Amino acid sequence: MNFNELKKTDLNPFFEPKSIAVIGSFREGGFGGYVVVKSLMEAGFDGKIFPVNPGYQEVLKLKVYPSLSDIAEQVDLALVMINARNVVRIIEECGRNHIGSVVVVADGFAEKDEEGARLQRELVEVARRCDIRIIGPNTAGIVNSVNGLNPCPYDAGYYGFKKGPVSICSQTGMINPQAYAYPDLGFGINKICDLGNKCDVNECDMLEYFENDDSTGVISMYLESISDGTRFLEIARRVSKKKPVLALKVGTTKAGAKASASHTGSLAVDDAVFGAACSQAGLLRIDKFSELFEMPKVFAGQPLPLGNRVGVVSFTGGVGVLAVDEGARHGLVLAEFSAENKKVFKEISEDLGTNPVDLGPLIPTVKDFSVFYSRILKAVLADENVDSLFNVVWADALGKNTSAYLEAYEELKEYARKPVVTWVYGPSSAITSEMAKKIEDFGFPVFREPETCIKAIGLLTRYANGKR
Amino acid sequence: MNFNELKKTDLNPFFEPKSIAVIGSFREGGFGGYVVVKSLMEAGFDGKIFPVNPGYQEVLKLKVYPSLSDIAEQVDLALVMINARNVVRIIEECGRNHIGSVVVVADGFAEKDEEGARLQRELVEVARRCDIRIIGPNTAGIVNSVNGLNPCPYDAGYYGFKKGPVSICSQTGMINPQAYAYPDLGFGINKICDLGNKCDVNECDMLEYFENDDSTGVISMYLESISDGTRFLEIARRVSKKKPVLALKVGTTKAGAKASASHTGSLAVDDAVFGAACSQAGLLRIDKFSELFEMPKVFAGQPLPLGNRVGVVSFTGGVGVLAVDEGARHGLVLAEFSAENKKVFKEISEDLGTNPVDLGPLIPTVKDFSVFYSRILKAVLADENVDSLFNVVWADALGKNTSAYLEAYEELKEYARKPVVTWVYGPSSAITSEMAKKIEDFGFPVFREPETCIKAIGLLTRYANGKR
Numbered sequence: 001m002n003f004n005e006l007k008k009t010d011l012n013p014f015f016e017p018k019s020i021a022v023i024g025s026f027r028e029g030g031f032g033g034y035v036v037v038k039s040l041m042e043a044g045f046d047g048k049i050f051p052v053n054p055g056y057q058e059v060l061k062l063k064v065y066p067s068l069s070d071i072a073e074q075v076d077l078a079l080v081m082i083n084a085r086n087v088v089r090i091i092e093e094c095g096r097n098h099i100g101s102v103v104v105v106a107d108g109f110a111e112k113d114e115e116g117a118r119l120q121r122e123l124v125e126v127a128r129r130c131d132i133r134i135i136g137p138n139t140a141g142i143v144n145s146v147n148g149l150n151p152c153p154y155d156a157g158y159y160g161f162k163k164g165p166v167s168i169c170s171q172t173g174m175i176n177p178q179a180y181a182y183p184d185l186g187f188g189i190n191k192i193c194d195l196g197n198k199c200d201v202n203e204c205d206m207l208e209y210f211e212n213d214d215s216t217g218v219i220s221m222y223l224e225s226i227s228d229g230t231r232f233l234e235i236a237r238r239v240s241k242k243k244p245v246l247a248l249k250v251g252t253t254k255a256g257a258k259a260s261a262s263h264t265g266s267l268a269v270d271d272a273v274f275g276a277a278c279s280q281a282g283l284l285r286i287d288k289f290s291e292l293f294e295m296p297k298v299f300a301g302q303p304l305p306l307g308n309r310v311g312v313v314s315f316t317g318g319v320g321v322l323a324v325d326e327g328a329r330h331g332l333v334l335a336e337f338s339a340e341n342k343k344v345f346k347e348i349s350e351d352l353g354t355n356p357v358d359l360g361p362l363i364p365t366v367k368d369f370s371v372f373y374s375r376i377l378k379a380v381l382a383d384e385n386v387d388s389l390f391n392v393v394w395a396d397a398l399g400k401n402t403s404a405y406l407e408a409y410e411e412l413k414e415y416a417r418k419p420v421v422t423w424v425y426g427p428s429s430a431i432t433s434e435m436a437k438k439i440e441d442f443g444f445p446v447f448r449e450p451e452t453c454i455k456a457i458g459l460l461t462r463y464a465n466g467k468r
Numbered sequence: 469m470n471f472n473e474l475k476k477t478d479l480n481p482f483f484e485p486k487s488i489a490v491i492g493s494f495r496e497g498g499f500g501g502y503v504v505v506k507s508l509m510e511a512g513f514d515g516k517i518f519p520v521n522p523g524y525q526e527v528l529k530l531k532v533y534p535s536l537s538d539i540a541e542q543v544d545l546a547l548v549m550i551n552a553r554n555v556v557r558i559i560e561e562c563g564r565n566h567i568g569s570v571v572v573v574a575d576g577f578a579e580k581d582e583e584g585a586r587l588q589r590e591l592v593e594v595a596r597r598c599d600i601r602i603i604g605p606n607t608a609g610i611v612n613s614v615n616g617l618n619p620c621p622y623d624a625g626y627y628g629f630k631k632g633p634v635s636i637c638s639q640t641g642m643i644n645p646q647a648y649a650y651p652d653l654g655f656g657i658n659k660i661c662d663l664g665n666k667c668d669v670n671e672c673d674m675l676e677y678f679e680n681d682d683s684t685g686v687i688s689m690y691l692e693s694i695s696d697g698t699r700f701l702e703i704a705r706r707v708s709k710k711k712p713v714l715a716l717k718v719g720t721t722k723a724g725a726k727a728s729a730s731h732t733g734s735l736a737v738d739d740a741v742f743g744a745a746c747s748q749a750g751l752l753r754i755d756k757f758s759e760l761f762e763m764p765k766v767f768a769g770q771p772l773p774l775g776n777r778v779g780v781v782s783f784t785g786g787v788g789v790l791a792v793d794e795g796a797r798h799g800l801v802l803a804e805f806s807a808e809n810k811k812v813f814k815e816i817s818e819d820l821g822t823n824p825v826d827l828g829p830l831i832p833t834v835k836d837f838s839v840f841y842s843r844i845l846k847a848v849l850a851d852e853n854v855d856s857l858f859n860v861v862w863a864d865a866l867g868k869n870t871s872a873y874l875e876a877y878e879e880l881k882e883y884a885r886k887p888v889v890t891w892v893y894g895p896s897s898a899i900t901s902e903m904a905k906k907i908e909d910f911g912f913p914v915f916r917e918p919e920t921c922i923k924a925i926g927l928l929t930r931y932a933n934g935k936r
Contacts, residue, residue, distance in 0.1 A: 179894065
């Protein structure tokens, strides 16, 4: 019998606890209970923190309690990072103290050996008996940027997050703060959850939780195994109509499936089967680890396109062909500008009127580039045959167009009712990064590669279609 | 009849001219003859520079000649950046002055309109009559880092290059200095050639030129159309046995092919057909624009693997599954460590001995990480069942492993006889970039994404197989 069939407790206490007990070592260093307390404080956690360890009196000016039963107040969530052998005992203590939600960071369970697997079974049994829900074991934990809940066990060098609608869930700690430079992302994060060995809470639970979590607007999932394929697809089908669900599945090759410790009842892992399942359930399939973090930004702020016709503005013909190619792979077509709008283009320049718009040859003939550029972007976006815009920006070494670009994006912010995705290229990484950052500050996503821009528009368009 | 069938002049004067005439405007600014002269001087061009324009006396302290016939010395190469309408006349002048090689930067030819196409036909006719070879028109030109030949018509903010074995050729100016941050690449560049409209010199000619160019060790090509498919594959088959040839083909979808102005005799553009042709000819197919620049670095310095068995060292199990998955897509398998070597692993730690090597759970038990880490890398590389190493480095916020990593790579430099490809991840882009740079300074390629690392090993392995 599945643990989940027995209990469907709300996961709210995991992400919105009023109080958290941290059970671990509080020795200063880069890993452990000390870092968890430091991280919670630095992130401005809005609840109470109760460090627990009989060997300490104080950590970071907080009182350390000898045991959970010494805490007089209600504890909503416990975070356990002690030796695997002692975890079961602590879970029992949680039960006695009416703590219903526990994150088991500790490793050395089923992922390690037979003895660990036995400990994990015991852990599940005790938790079930005590009416406790568990995330983990063997997890780097959870984050909620909204209330400053960042109990990261590793010192990531940063603690708070830019708040945003994107929630990420995985079976690897590679999504947790110590492994990814969230401050360098152009958008905000909502919640993070590493499911670890998922002895209890699994991807189905998290997907349902995110479904009902109002502050989560975009869901991004890294899936290794799927505990209950039928249930997962059923939930996914429902959630995908409300919020975009991006899914990266590893272990889709025969060899990969073998490498991933596959569980009973796993969803068939074949690449094509997973692809078909994604389509049916409305999941938006992503293929690369970096897309897990970067792809959500196109859903965080851009309006949904009404169709699949893309307008392209660029400084080079080469990118045009590349965009068309990549677009065809993602169900997009090159927009054909409307007859009426062609007149508008011709007024701007005799050589304009076809898509992609190649600005390169025109520049030498232009007097006021700023006015010229802004007019072109407006004309493309205003075209009734254009559903989205792929804008390619050349950040040249002398920065001669910089102010024109920024003015245009500032205006776009006001009048763009269609999604705009940007690629910036140029002879200096420092200059292109700075330009990308400025464009993202206006609320428009920028991707590092032209293909990713097109794919982002493709996924956004697919999501919009699914919703209609 | 094909121009190429008539003339097979050596392309040497394009890349190793003793003297170059620059025909254009010398007004100070970000584009034009002025920039070309500045760029050649800054890059330390080792030949003579002859600016030509009747309207100027001097540019950057160089005498400007009224016309080509006023130059008393032999001119090997001319670079033409004047109005399309005047180009034919200049080509005739080149002919009268025995200049056999001309780069026509000027645009406004076949890529523009019917009148331009007519001008281009005239250009070809005159060039043929005068025994002149042409690169372009509508090109951002060429580069040879070895002799400082960088006549880039756009001010890229940098002029010289780190010298290396990689030569790049395309039909778009997106590979030229003004469009790509070559100084930020971890390896050196040899030659760059934008073929533009390729009215004469085409991808076949360039591939043959690179074949016989001793200083080119790796060839990377961006192909839009292929002028003569049969000839191209014939040359590719031959060159691929000597040097790796990476090929990115755009216009492989129906829509993309339509967008690309396809020429008579073009190679069939279908994706699968191109893939099959690549395999047969030994071409190493790449799929993304960024790979054109980044993928060559695995061929520039790494030894060739003897087989397809990959050892993986990582700080997280998640990357292992991902690596196996991606490996399967590129013909790689996870190495099974030899029985003998397993003993060596067990001596280092009881928990070692299986591939991928997951260091994460071991770290807390390790006293001297530096010694431990170096021993593990050596043991993996020494294993007779391992042909290449994918090493995943966690650059943590506190930099506590930094010196251990760097010492290990310094040692690797001495004893690694198998390719090592690295991915660096961590909580700060600044820290991961710095670590990546340091590792590349030891001569080991680092890629921004784990999938690219695996693909790089896959392509290297395929090339090694093809050579055997």
